[in-house]
Amino acid sequence: MSPIIRRGVLRLHQLASGRHILDRLDSLQKTQWLSRIELEELQRKKIISLVEYAYQHVPYYRRIFDEIGFQPGDLQNDFTLFQRIPILTKEIIRSHTEELKTTDRAHLEQLSLVTTSGSTGQPLTFWQDHEYRDCVTADIQRHLEWAGAALGQPHAYIWGASFEVSSQQALRTQLIDWEWNRFLTNAFMLSDQSMADFAQLVIKKQPNVLYGYASSLYNFARFVRQIPEMEITFQGVISSAETLLPIYREYIEETFQCKVFDRYGSKExxxxxxxxxxxxxxxxxxxxxxxEILNHGIAAEPGEAGQIIVTNLNNRGMPFIRYSxxxxxxxxxxxxxxxxRGAPMLEKVEGRLVDTFWTPDGRKVWAGFAGAGYSCLSHPSIKQFQVIQESLDYLIIRVVRDGEVPQETMDQFSDVVHTVFGENMEVHWEFPDEIPVLPSGKHQYAVCKINEGITNLHMRPKVPANSSS
Ligand SMILES: [Zn+2]
Structure with a gap:
């Protein structure tokens, strides 16, 4: 199908359903070339409008703005007042979900309830309106274009998909996938068989871009390399939703002979x-x-790590204003x-705070500590790994093996751990048959069972009987 006809089909479907994805995409394709100052002005206008809306229609914001004496109209004269709005946390969303929902009838009719499993295992439920969802889809398409798939060009996903869909929903999904020229394999259940089927489809349809979780892309790349006669290439690969470890990036780029585009986003x-x-x-x-990036509540300088605070500029159904x-x-x-392009850049995304590890003497260590540490784990005998910090001085490395893991590899990794964490960190190896994925289908390669502020966890766990040290 020619790109013009496909665009026409998409346009017709959106007219029929009252959606505006193509309009938002057209707009994003233009605004990405605005200067930084022009983009800041655009953001300021959207924020002022959003905050005024929230005060008028969202009980939570009306209450807290009144409590702190914040007048949305004052932002027009002094935008720094925006920082007076208290940070919205996941705990607040969980305990005030209904209070955070708009009371505006025009929006209520188009809200969808979305639940994420959350990387901490605690679900988060929120509402999203049409405008938000249209802007999200348009933004994905913009990034697909950066990676090599213009509107209507074939692209493939390794992504979490729901099992329990009605036949009507399945048909609708098929229709939408056809319109956008995309296909998917389910990251929930990646197996040799499902990857073989997916590889055949990739060879047949020749997608420009592959989009998936970092670990799923890595697993698929490993699978492709195991089959000598199989060669699969893309124009670009987009890795999203999980921290992209340097070893994953290198391996995926080498396998598919293209660049990996790291993308950072979330369901909310x-x-x-x-x-x-x-x-x-x-x-x-x-x-x-x-x-905003804040270090102890103060705007961080370039290069200085801090807490990422996001205000979504589109979702009036349930505004996320200064959300941590x-x-x-x-x-x-x-x-x-x-x-x-004028938009400012993030240097790197250091991973979920819950993935932060701690040294026995209380220093914080990024879960992707030293790419070198993980590069030892790229040995062919290691299909998948997970690092779990059980206590301040006890680290478990879980490895799904494909053959014997050489002692040398294990020693190298232990050396890196001792360099990073100090000699008092004990390393324990386990070799399970599989590492369960999260309910979202994502693989959590780093798990820290210690929370910030809790320092009395020196008790070591009992060593499970079915593991080896
Ligand atoms: Zn750029």
Whole structure:
């Protein structure tokens, strides 16, 4: 089907369903070339409008604005007052879900209730309106274009898909996939068989771009490399929803002979940032999300890690204003990008706060500690791994084996652990048959069972009987 006809089909479907994805995409394709100052002005206007809406229609915001004496209209004269709005946390969303929902009838009719499993295992439930969802889809399409798949060009997903869908829903999904020219394999249940089927489909349909979780892309790349006669290439691969470890990036790029575009986003906010063709950082989706990075409550300098705070600029159904997504990141030190896009860049996303490890003497260690540590674990005998910090001085490395893991590999990894955490960190190896994925279908490669502030966890767990040290 020609791109013009496909665009026509998409346009017709959206007219019939009252949606505006193509309009939002057209807009994003233009605004990405705005200067930083122009983008900041666009964000300011959207924030002022959103905050006024929230005060008028969302009981939670009306209550807290009144409590702190915050007048949305004052933002017109002094935008720094925006920082007076208290941070919205996941706990607040859980305990005030209904109070955070709009009372505006025009929006109520189009709300969808969404639940995420959450990387901590605690679900989060929220409401999203049509405008939000249209902007999210348009933003994904914009990033697909950066990676090599223009509107209507074939692309493939390894992504979490729901099992329990009615035949009507399944038909609708098939129709939408056909319209967008995409296909998917379910990351919930990646097996040799499902990857073989997916590989055949990829060879047949020749998608420009593959989009998936970092670990799923890595698993698929490993699978492809195991089959000598199989060669699969893409124009680009987009890795999203999980921290992209350097070893994953290198392996995937080598296997599929293309660049990996790291994309950062979440179900409650959509796309937050994505690498462009220059791969020097992740451009913020500034038209959709306003980002602050705070270090102990103060705006962080470029290169300085801090807490990522996001205001979504589109979802009036349940506004996320100054929301703490529980991730850390840093602004890029580069003020401009050679691609010419004006949106500021994140230097790197340091991973979920819950993935932060701790040294016995109380220092914080990023869960992706030292790419070198994990590069030992790229040995062919290691199909999958997970690192679990059980206590301040006890780390468990769980490995799904494909043959014997050489003692040398294990020793190398232990050396890295001791360099990073100190000699008092004990390393224990386990070799389960599989590592269960999270309910979302994602693989959590790093799990820390210690929370910040809890320092009395020196008790070691009992060593399970079915493991080896
Ligand atoms: Zn760029």
């Amino acid at each position: 906010l959509g796309g937050i940032a994505c690498e462009c063709e220059a791969h020097t950082g992740l451009h913020i989706s500034a038209e959709n999300n306003f980002i 997504i529980d991730d850390e990141g840093a602004w890029s030190r580069s003020l401009t990008c050679i691609c010419g």
